[in-house]
Amino acid sequence: MRMFTMVLLAASLVACSRKVEVGSAPSPSSGMAVKLTNNASQAVNAYVTAGGGDVFIGQVAPNSVKTLVVSGVSSGSSVTLKAKTADGARTYTKDNVTLSESTDWTVP
Numbered sequence: 001m002r003m004f005t006m007v008l009l010a011a012s013l014v015a016c017s018r019k020v021e022v023g024s025a026p027s028p029s030s031g032m033a034v035k036l037t038n039n040a041s042q043a044v045n046a047y048v049t050a051g052g053g054d055v056f057i058g059q060v061a062p063n064s065v066k067t068l069v070v071s072g073v074s075s076g077s078s079v080t081l082k083a084k085t086a087d088g089a090r091t092y093t094k095d096n097v098t099l100s101e102s103t104d105w106t107v108p
Helices: 002-016
Strands: 033-038 044-050 053-060 064-069 078-085 091-098 103-107
Touching: 033 044, 033 053, 033 078, 053 064, 078 103, 091 103
Parallel strands: 033 103
Antiparallel strands: 033 064, 044 053, 044 078, 078 091
């Protein structure tokens, strides 16, 4: 009986084993991006406003530069760029921006 249990245990371990592959998700390919230079003393949350709604594109640490990919908005669209400080105390905007492959923006 003991031998039978050991054989069943070994068979179940072999039958249940499988190869697992770990990787990262592919980066979104939009072709459009905003290079945001944040000169503020705290992080900012960046948004693109198009068609009346804000689209969150990322967060930029204080005193740093980050390129943020823009999805869901077509190239050549006229948009408003918006950045809000992490505490919500300040909002920076840039109106009538024609979105392209690389749009530069510096706040404040």
